[in-house]
Amino acid sequence: xxxxxxxxxxxxxxxxxxxxxxxxxxxxxxxxxxxxxxxxxxxxxxxxxxxxxxxxxxxxxxxxxxxxxxxxxxxxxxxxxxxxxxxxxxxxxxxxxxxxxxxxxxxxxxxxxxxxxxxxxxxxxxxxxxxxxxxxxxxxxxxxxxxxxxxxxxxxxxxxxxxxxxxxxxxxxxxxxxxxxxxxxxxxxxxxxxxxxxxxxxxxxxxxxxxxxxxxxxxxxxxxxxxxxxxxxxxxxxxxxxxxxxxxxxxxxxxxxxx
Numbered sequence: 001x002x003x004x005x006x007x008x009x010x011x012x013x014x015x016x017x018x019x020x021x022x023x024x025x026x027x028x029x030x031x032x033x034x035x036x037x038x039x040x041x042x043x044x045x046x047x048x049x050x051x052x053x054x055x056x057x058x059x060x061x062x063x064x065x066x067x068x069x070x071x072x073x074x075x076x077x078x079x080x081x082x083x084x085x086x087x088x089x090x091x092x093x094x095x096x097x098x099x100x101x102x103x104x105x106x107x108x109x110x111x112x113x114x115x116x117x118x119x120x121x122x123x124x125x126x127x128x129x130x131x132x133x134x135x136x137x138x139x140x141x142x143x144x145x146x147x148x149x150x151x152x153x154x155x156x157x158x159x160x161x162x163x164x165x166x167x168x169x170x171x172x173x174x175x176x177x178x179x180x181x182x183x184x185x186x187x188x189x190x191x192x193x194x195x196x197x198x199x200x201x202x203x204x205x206x207x208x209x210x211x212x213x214x215x216x217x218x219x220x221x222x223x224x225x226x227x228x229x230x231x232x233x234x235x236x237x238x239x240x241x242x243x244x245x246x247x248x249x250x251x252x253x254x255x256x257x258x259x
Contacts (some may be wrong), residue, residue, distance in 0.1 A: 003033030003091075004237045009082050011133065012061030013039045013063065014094025014147070016046065018053050021147055021191060024229035030055045031175055032233060034090075039063035039074075041095075046185035047127030065095055065125035071132040078136060087139030090236040093129055093146035096122040110160055118160045124169035126142050130175055130186070141183025145235045147228070148188040148247060150255050156207045169247060176245035185244040187235045190229035192220045192251035214243035 010029050014022040015038050026036045036058045040047030044062055051058045059081045064070050078088065098118035102110045126146050137144075149158075151166035152233070169188060176186040193208045202208075212220040231250040234240065249255045 003031065004233060004239070005029050006033030008034045008089035008236070009037075009086065010034045010060075010090040010092065010236060011039065011078060011088055012038050012092040012094070013129065014092070015040065015050055016043070016130070018050055019195070019223075020226045021228045021232070022092060023050060023054075024094050024225045025146070025232045026058060027054055028229050028233045029090075030058075030237065032237075034083065034236075037061065039080055041065075051180045052095075065121060065128055066131045071128055074129075074132045075135045078133065083137075083243065088136040088142055089129065089132060089140060090145070091133055091137065092236070093144065093231060094128050094130070095125050096147075096164070098122065098161040098164065099160075100203075103157060104156045104159065107159040115163075119145045119167055120165045120226065122161065122164035126168055126171045126186075127175060130179070130184075134179075134182075136183045137184055142185070143236045143240075144172075144175070144179075144184065144186045145232050146186075147232070148190040149193075150249070150251065152255070158208075160169075161202070171239050172247075173245040175193050180244055185235075185240065187240070187243060187246045187248065189231040189235065189242050190230055190247050190249045190251060190255065191231075192216065192254060193222060194225050194228070195222045212252060212254055215250065215257050216254050217257065218252040220252035220254070 012026045031035050038058045039058045040060050041064050048060050061077045099114040102114040102118050130144050151164050172186045172188050192212050228250045231248050
């Protein structure tokens with residue numbers, strides 16, 4: 001039986017360790033029949049070592065979403081690995097960053113420079129990444145899926161990253177609006193907290209974890225990225241052909257529980 005992503009070509013950003021959601025998206029995508037290319041930022045040698053732990057080692061392309069030269073050359077670099085004229089079927093946006101002074105309860109004192117960095121890397125990059133890859137995506141239509149953290153409420157110490165996630169949610173809707181006529185869907189998976197490299201940089205992460213321990217109707221395992229990864233893979237597949245601008249919550253149900 002063919003896998004859910006049989007014959008598809010998927011670019012996955014944001015793989016840093018094998019504990020990340022992005023790594024498990026890449027792993028599951030390969031298991032479901034996709035050809036996968038990764039991007040990495042900064043510690044590229046580490047990303048290449050992690051890529052060797054996938055069922056099939058995936059090529060890694062350097063990508064700093066704040067570097068216009070990287071964005072301008074991205075489509076050509078991806079095509080080198082996939083073959084000219086083939087195109088992409090899916091893109092996974094797993095990119096977020098906020099300077100330390102934009103987190104941890106410093107909301108009222110954070111300067112614009114740090115806010116601008118958080119918004120550019122965590123939200124605007126969904127647009128810049130998608131547009132950089134548009135020449136490959138629009139050949140066959142496809143699915144762009146971003147990773148979100150529920151921006152409906154103000155979380156303890158999440159501060160300007162929370163604002164950036166709200167901007168990410170709005171960006172996905174506008175991208176979905178403007179790319180629908182090219183048969184490109186744009187959706188987000190809003191995942192519960194996980195003990196990843198990203199979590200270590202969030203002050204007050206343990207407070208968030210306590211909320212999930214106490215309020216998730218389905219329960220929530222902070223060490224298990226697979227449920228969120230499965231949500232991403234489902235949205236990359238052809239099983240959601242008319243779904244765009246949507247936020248799929250994979251959080252054990254916390255988003256629906258009142259205070």
